[in-house]
Amino acid sequence: MAKSKTLVKSKKEEKKPVEAPLTTKVANGTPYQLDPAQVEKAAAALVSHMRKHAQAQEEKAGKKSLVADEDDAEDNDQPIFLNVATKTHVHDSQRLKPTKLPLPHPIIGDNVRICIFTKDPQRAYKDLVASDSFPAPLRSKIGRVLGLDKLKKKYKSYESKRQLLAEYDIFMVDDRILKIAADFLGKTFYGTKAKRPLPIRLTAGAPSPEKGSAKKAENMVGTPQGVAKEIEAALHATYVSMSPSLNTSIKVGTLSMTPAQLKQNIEAVVERLVDRHIEHKWRNVRRLEIKGPTTKSLPIWLFDEMWTDEAQVLEHAPVLGLGNGGDKKGEKKRKWDEWEEEMLDEEELAQIKEKRARKNKSSKKEASGDGGAGAISKEKRSKLKKAALQSVPEALVASS
Known part of the structure; x- marks a missing residue:
């Protein structure tokens, strides 16, 4: 018998101890x-x-170097x-x-080269990075600040995008132009997650714009301290x-x-x-x-x-109201027979019963093999028997 698909809680299963459980429930806070x-x-x-696999691969390839420095390992x-x-x-x-x-x-890692895609004009963000208020250690990691217009003009071809991808370790993008930059850079940058540009807020540290000044917010430039904090957060x-x-x-x-x-x-x-x-x-x-x-x-x-929801769980298995399918079919046939006896005349009811009896008789006859598709008449059977006897030698027939 097939099991019910309905999820049912079992008190015995809840109390049964589990060896080395990976789930830990707590009384307070998150369950x-x-x-x-x-x-x-x-x-x-x-x-x-x-590590064992990497070591085995190096020994197999014969590329293990005794003079490799920490940067190569990184x-x-x-x-x-x-x-x-x-x-x-x-x-x-x-x-x-x-x-x-x-x-x-x-x-x-610490030794990385960063390229930042910014909203135009790019000069505002170049000056921000070059400011004395911008941390010098972080400034040394930023190799290029590239505006959206210059990005589209200089890196149209697939080869130029591949070259740009290979020049830097980390790419960051102003979150205001994230969708535009992603559509332009395409599968070259977003085909894998290896060097997918990290979204950052280049408006960090700037005062909140007044209500109704959406255009002013779009052209806002953050402070050196605020933007530096955003870049550090992205790196960590x-x-x-x-x-x-x-x-x-x-x-x-x-x-x-x-x-x-x-x-x-x-x-x-x-x-x-x-x-x-x-x-x-x-x-x-x-x-x-x-x-x-x-x-x-x-x-x-x-x-x-x-x-995922307690409302989906039943405390007990559901009970079918009308029993199994066989009982339901028999009950329906019994009610139909009762209706025929009450509503039809005796003559009509007799004709229906006679017709039903002939149908049942023919069905039984077909099932037993008499009169079915594979059955033959008596005359044809006798002819086949005579033909079989004629093919047998007379000596054998006489001895029998």
Whole structure:
């Protein structure tokens, strides 16, 4: 018998102990939370596996260099991702916009070259970066400030965009021109997440515009301190774009990090992500996993309940009101026979019963093989018997 698809709570299942649970429920606050020991254990196993694999690949290829410096090691640092699977699709447009999630341990190194795409005129933002109030260490990382008009004129071809992509490590874009820049740069920059431009507010630090002055807000330029703070925040964060699907991948660390650092980054990302970007919060989370670019996923959290809303859950299995299908069919036929006997005349009722009896008799005859499609007449059977006897030698017939 097929099991009912309706979700039903079972008190026995709730009381049954589970070995090494990945879900931890608390009495106060959020109903779910990560298990720090499980997260660090999975991070340590993943890092160990990735390092052994990388070492084996280097030894196999014979490219391991004894004079490699720290910068080369940093360039070859592999990313580590957090995979988030939800029970229902994320369909809120506000949750699908790219958003930065602060990290305790940044995944972007110090020795990076930054290119910033700005709203026109670009001279205002070049002067801002060159200002004495702008932090000198951060200024040394910014290799270029490129306005939108100059970007469109100078980098029209695919080859020129590829060349620009290879010149810098990090790209940032004014959030006011994010959609325009994305349409122009196309798959060259947005085909992968490796160097996708990070949105920043270049109006940071500027006074709030008065009501009704939307044009003034569009042309606003932030302060050196405010913009510098925005860039620093972007360098110390990871970005998430919640796709309208059930799965999302977020970069949370690198291979050079320790398991403890990875654990802290994962906890910071999960806390902010679940609270602000997933509908129904923890109840909509199906599983959380960590993985490398080419490794299998390691689970750090698994769902304990299939539903997202308590209203979808029944305390007991549903009871069918009319029984099974066979009883319902028999009840319907009995009522129809009673109606015939009450409403029809005796002559009409007799004709219907006679017709029904002939039909049943012919059905039984076909089922038994008499008079069916494969049946033959007596005359034809006797002819076949005579023909068979004639083909037998006379000596055999006489002896029988």
